[in-house]
Amino acid sequence: MTQQSVRKPRVLAFGTYNVRKHPRVGILIDGLRANGCEVTEINHPLELSTAQRVEILRKPWKLFGFAWDLLGLWRALRRDARAWMRRYGRPDAVLVGYMGHFDVLLARRLFRGIPIILDHMIFAGDTAKDRGAHGLRVRLLNRLDRMAIGSATLTVLDTQEHQLMCRPGDQTMVIPVGAPAEWYEAGAAEAARVAAGETARTNDIVFYGLYTPLQGVPVIAKAARELTKRGLTPHFTLIGKGQDYAKVRTITHGLDNVEFREWVEPEDLPALVSSHAISLGIFSTTSKGLHVVPNKVYQSMAAGCAVITSDTAPQRRVLGDGVVYVKPGDPEALADAIEGLLRDPEALEVAQVKALEASRRFSSDIITKPLYQWILHAMR
Template structure:
């Protein structure tokens, strides 16, 4: 597939610190940009920062990590962004991790000097404040995929809570030199004086590997995976499954995940034997599971946030070689082109029609899978980080 493999040394799992150095035999290795990935991010649960690290390495940067993972799920992190006072509930744990991060950063700089740039991973609203304090006069890149205020509003919050979370967003962005966003719509939410860059979410290498391993052994089934938040539009998927059943079609749906719309989805699909629910699939297994399906479903909501994003599941599912159906929104159409099948947001009838059309015509299904495979090559880690690598290089020359 033309992507170069990257060898990464991994510390023993019992050790909370991961400091990883890409070694080079070149005598001028330190003329390459040195980037320090920093924070409490968890690559296993949130692969985005791993994609950026891998891509920067393939684009000529030396990347080391100072990482003490905070063992919280995405849902728990979002809950903290929605309710910052819950920070005190795990405050001691966070302060302990921050103490280690600060210690390790000081030790690293004692031996290496200052890095050329610091990368703070996804969900780093708090980590970037620490990075700003520790790495003074060093460019700090914040991967700001989630606006806390926007996310809370999408999940039903309003009033003072949203205002406070927007303040948190502003503090995080102000602490960074460059805010990385995933779509032009999110970039437009920055202030005119902010420095922003759009980098698509992309997909880790293992999703492309899963595609190759799946080969011709895919089922004719449909898969969805996600948090069942309003952004996902899972009730639309459930209604589409019901519509197809009423038409006499019963393709097998595998719905992976849980969340606030879970009970509603269960109610809508009650009595449908072709809908299977899985609360959880291990991250290491998810690429293989998804790649075994013919069709993967994206998002279908009509919320403001739903109209601003291209979800990671769409990039991942394309990389896995599935035909992908998702909502027809400006950012998704701009980013994905003919790599996916678009349907009107919130329209269960349109989703049912798209599923029925693909499954009733093997040629159309195969073409949709081929389109996804071709377009996915634009979103490998090395491709999506080229501009960021140039930005870092320009800062040191």
């Protein structure tokens, strides 16, 4: 089949995903479109926070509390999917968005014989263990993971470590998380303001996240206190709230250079992060923390920040010299890395340049090329 004879693949992005809160599926959609797919979204977002969705994965019985809303969304998804197929015929592939453990079960019933792609960045069982669960609960959640993967034709993972958690017979593909276009735009806009003299580069430091154990925010708090002992008091902006929030507030009590912001609108976050010199990734020693390359790292690189994160196998393999690495769980090592950048403006600028250069490998069009090729092959 020649390139000219290949029609544009028609892909349905399907599910209760929420791009505003979880941008991963939006990155895949943008990338597939950039590579030549016609992507239609059949999406009725389930208005739950990430923390609430994870809580459902940890405690599936809590799903019954949201069952009425979820069933209503599924009825709407089924109606819209059937109407679309009556009008346009069968799609070439269906993409089930991130945290689609349940949505993929519905997709399997609605789109029989059609390739189903599941974006599976979170393993329910692994997430539960990361948050202290064990025993029967973890086994049940592992079974949920298996049901979801078994319902998909192709399971998309974000790291090789997550890929190895699948079974040998599973058809899988690793696609880095990447960053939405607005993060690159925010970084470019900040650089233009600096070049025009409208603003100056600061020594401010930012972290944003849900304060989950894998993020290791207490390590950041202890590093901030350690820097104060060394006579360094850069401004830290810690954005978000979650499991370790109270602990972090206790550790940083009395530090005037640490600002807490419990919420920032997703639309405002890229510009806010890009205005900081250094952005912090993850620092825990949990099993899950050793398996991921978090979205905040990709986003912060695209925003032009110097990025410091934990020295783990997936991050070093994927990011190369685009970030500064420190030993997981070690606040003194993190303090050393921050001090090294703040006391050497040239090193800080080099780290920012390297981060931005590395980020260009993770734009949506580049990371989705293998998925586009897989869909083309499935059409033959």
